Amino acid sequence: MDPGLDEEFAEFVNGRFTALQRFGYLLTGEWHLAEDLVQTSLTKVWFHRKSLRSGNALESYTRTVMVNTSTQWWRRKWKGETPTETLPEPAAPxxxxxxxxxxxxxxxxxxxxxxxxxxxxxxxxxxxxxxxxxxxxxxxxxxxxxxxxxxxxxxxxxxxxTETNSPTPAPRPTGGLTCDR
CATH class of the missing domain: 1.10.10.10 (Winged helix-like DNA-binding domain superfamily/Winged helix DNA-binding domain)
Known part of the structure; x- marks a missing residue:
């Protein structure tokens, strides 16, 4: 074991865990699945940390592992599960x-x-x-x-x-949500 790699990995996890968890939530749509996704992905990354060339590659590789793991989980999920009934959303203040x-x-x-x-x-x-x-x-x-x-x-x-379906105006992609890059 290389103590330098272990320390670098621990610093990465401590510094980026919240951001990775938020990224996991956006991928899965559920907080508990996001936590599982981050932990599973970090475990996979830990085993391959020696092959990464730099500390900057650690974040990119972790995100790649999270996207791939999320996709694998989704593919394995049983497709026959559907809700029996949808509750109506009350009009919000x-x-x-x-x-x-x-x-x-x-x-x-x-x-x-x-x-x-x-x-x-x-x-x-x-x-x-x-x-x-x-x-x-x-x-x-x-x-x-x-x-x-x-x-x-x-x-x-x-x-x-759409504006007809929501009590508030529909959010249009503005600010950070543009295609102008």
Whole structure:
């Protein structure tokens, strides 16, 4: 065992755990699954930490492992599980509008395919450039751009984000959610 590698890995985990957990939540949509995803991914990364060239590669490799692990879990999940009934959402007071908008956006994001969701999360929530996203996802920059573009188009058309379906105006991708890179 190399104490330098172990110490570097421990510092990485202590410094980035919250960000990785948030990234895991955006990939899975559930906090307990996000915690499991981070722990599973960090375990996988720990075994391969010696092969990484630099400390900067640790974060990128961890995100790659998280995306791949999340996709593997989703593929193994039993598809026959469907809710029997949907409870109607009561109209929310205006002071809760921001929380409702965020919830609707997360629900709409959860309906997208895994790779599309991962590309959008990496791009807009983690603010990574297209080249870094391509490296994490193992695809070309052009694929990232087209995936992000199609994902944003699907979100804009999603019924959860339309003005007629929500008590507050539909959130439009602004600020951090643009295609102008």
């Amino acid at each position: 205006s002071e809760f509008g921001t929380v409702d908008d965020r919830d609707q956006l997360l629900r709409a994001l959860a309906t997208l395919p895994r790779r599309t969701r991962a590309a959008l999360v990496l791009r807009f929530f983690e603010d990574l450039p297209d080249a870094e996203i391509a490296k994490v996802m193992g695809c070309s920059v052009g694929t990232v751009k087209s995936t992000v573009s199609r994902g944003l188009a699907k979100l804009r058309e999603h019924h959860l984000l």
